[in-house]
Amino acid sequence: MAFLSLQGIGKIYVSEGNVAVGIRGVDLSFERGEFVAITGRSGSGKSTLLNVISGMDTYEEGELFIEGQPTSHYQQSDWELYREKYISFVFQDYNIIDSYTVLENVELALMNIPDRRERRRRALELIERVGLKAHVRHKGSKLSGGQKQRTVIARALAKDSPIILADEPTGNLDAETSREIIALLREVSRDKLLIVVTHNFEQVEEYATRHVRVYDGAIESDHVIAPAPEKVAEPAPEKKQIARRSDTFGNGVLLGKTMFKATPRLSAFLCFLLLVGTVAISLVTSLTGSAWEAFKSPRMFRHVPGRAVVISRDGSPVTTSELNALAGEFGAEKAVRYDYLYDQTYSFWDWDYNIDFTYVFSENGDRTPKIGRAPEGVTEAHLYLPISASSIFGKKEIADPPVFQARLGMGTVTLTVTGITYFYDNTKTAEVRLSDEGFRFLSAYALLASQSFSVRYEINDADGAAFYSDAWELDRVTVDPALPAGTVILPPKTARAAAAVYESSTDPAVVLRDEFVTGGTKYRAGDGQTSWTYRADGFTVGAGAGEGKGSLTVSPDLFLAALDGTQEALYRQASLFFGSDRTAKRAIEGINEKGYLAVSSDTTYTPDPAEMIVSSLLFLLTALLWLFALLFFAFFVSLCCGRSIDAFRGDTSIMRSMGIPVKVIRIGMYVRMLLSLVPAYLLSAVAMFFIFRTPALNHFFRFPRPWQFVMIAIGVLALALLSTRRQIRRLFKTSVKTALRGGDAA
DSSP: OOSEEEEEEEEEEEETTEEEEEEEEEEEEEOTTOEEEEEOOTTSSHHHHHHHHHTSSOOSEEEEEETTEEOTTOOHHHHHHHHHHHEEEEBTTBOOOTTSBHHHHHHGGGTTOOOHHHHHHHHHHHHHHTTOGGGTTOBGGGSOHHHHHHHHHHHHHHHTOSEEEEESTTTTSOHHHHHHHHHHHHHHTTTSEEEEEOSOHHHHTTTOSEEEEEETTEEEEEEEOSOOOOOOOOOOOOGGGOOOGGGHHHHHHHHHHHHHHHOHHHHHHHHHHHHHHHHHHHHHHHHTGGGGGTTSOOBSSOOOTTEEEEEETTSOOOOHHHHHHHHHHHTOSEEESOOGGGGOOEEEEETTTTEEEEEEEEEOTTOOOSEEOOOOSTTEEEEEEEGGGHHHHOSSOOSSOOEEEEEETTEEEEEEEEEEEEESOTTSOEEEEEOHHHHHHHHHHHHHHHTTOEEEEEEEOTTSOEEEEEEEEGGGEEEOTTSOTTEEEEOGGGHHHHHHHHHHOSSOEEEEEEEEEETTEEEETTSSSOOOEEEESEEEEOOSSSTTTTSEEEOHHHHHHHHHHTGGGTOOOEEEEOSSHHHHHHHHHHHHHTTEEEEETTOBOOOOHHHHHHHHHHHHHHHHHHHHHHHHHHHHHHHHHHHTHHHHHHHHHHHHHTTOOHHHHHHHHHHHHHHHHHHHHHHHHHHHHHHHHSHHHHTTSOOOOHHHHHHHHHHHHHHHHHHHHHHHHHHTTSOHHHHHTTOOOO
């Protein structure tokens, strides 16, 4: 039984309705150890015969047997396995992968050796054998014709296939190099079947054992030059060199790494392309970030961990004594009778820097600011702000304390900034952190401001009779922490009257009374409503520019008295604070059983239907914008990646001709794209880090949530893989032979 046998082989080509016979009625048998020279005129069919033997061309007639097994039933995958096991090819135009080094070209044929060090040793041994030891690290594009052909021969030997096919291996070489290449081929193939197609028989006559002439697609002659070799036994393969199906993935990863490294410019271009796309999608996501929370259920109160909001079921105010009793009974860590400020948000805008942010008030507690110190006084504050605000308040230690104008309803409070902490996640809410006494003071201010509170003051004579009175809206009532307790600053227009009384009286007084509006009705002292009346121990007449001109200024103690004297009858809500939400919810059950209505501060509610419609439309528009950006990026990546196909068409065709399985090549191309994604992801992270660490940029882009980063990464990954899949489909539409000749898919 012959090692390789062709019986009645015929090959027919059909193109645009024309039928051409490539070869017909070919009967040949070959054995290991033969050096067969096939000659004939151009177009005689000798290359077609070689392509059929290699499995790169199918045949329509006859049968090809390999080791006695027929191949007429082979599918494409079977021919791939056939080339992988039996065929090594040496081409006229070399078909070396120019972007790979000599070492990488040879190692490409040694992927069936799983051990990397053994693979490298074997490749270097073969390179030295063909005389290219000094060119191991040279790229294929830098080699001469003879060096390229030697590299291809080393690659053919590395594969250790029993059949070496050489198609015009000396066609592009000079006479001296041609003789060296033929001698080398014979030397390295004494235990293999070597079939050489050549137009110059004289070059191989010295070494050939058999001469086959082809004429017009048929065998004209088959002449034995030397005695037929004794049958060469098939060498037992080394176990470590046996290709296994389980190696497919590992070989694909290895090939992908080589592809990525061998073409640094193209790899850099792909990395840049994916980087631009990833950053662009991240920024679009950032700009539209708030809309993704459109369907998030709003909370009834501002959520503070462990906070329980308490009211009476009958609608009456929760008194301070009641709240303290509940705190003691259920183990609350803190009780806040006036929690109005917890549930309010305020806006800050700086016209000079065009920076705005939303902020809330909170107690500073034991939090230490990054810059400066914690607040101590009533109107001192620790600002917890987005980094964009650093252009206003600075990043250095506080030498000259800045001020922060806090607008509360109709009033404005000037706070002295003693400490600042900046954050980069601009989805957080800024905080104005106060001392405990400062929080209580601003609670009073905010409560009174929210109820259109105004102050009526009277100047009494020594007999207690009021001879002058006036009322001032809250936005014209200021609080000066520097004033001694129990004092006020009167507006200049009352100076003469006040001075006259004080000069003639031994017990002058300024009496303050509240006057507020609720439900459109104005109430004042004497109308049966709870009120507060305080006597100032002294007064100052305001003069010139400043807070004293045209306004009423009081000391903090007088203003805080309004909260206890008036608002307890009007403000019904209070809060208890526990160690955690879980602890608070357990306490809430007991509080509700005692006749109160208590809920956790993370309680949500269903928004108004109109609000839901607006939110849904906003979300839809945002999602469409995000999808458009994603599709545009997909089109851009696909277009640009399509341009890179030509760079791989020749390389993959050479790999296929070598018998490297298509699955391995596919995996390699996916790995190449994934390796291009790694620096894109890393550089995108660096770019986003830079954007959000830069105050001016941080203000404009919303910091994405972790799940959004994951969604972006998955989206870019899917697009990259789809683009690679499209490339692969285009590459493998073309037959090996057509691709090697530079053809494209139909």
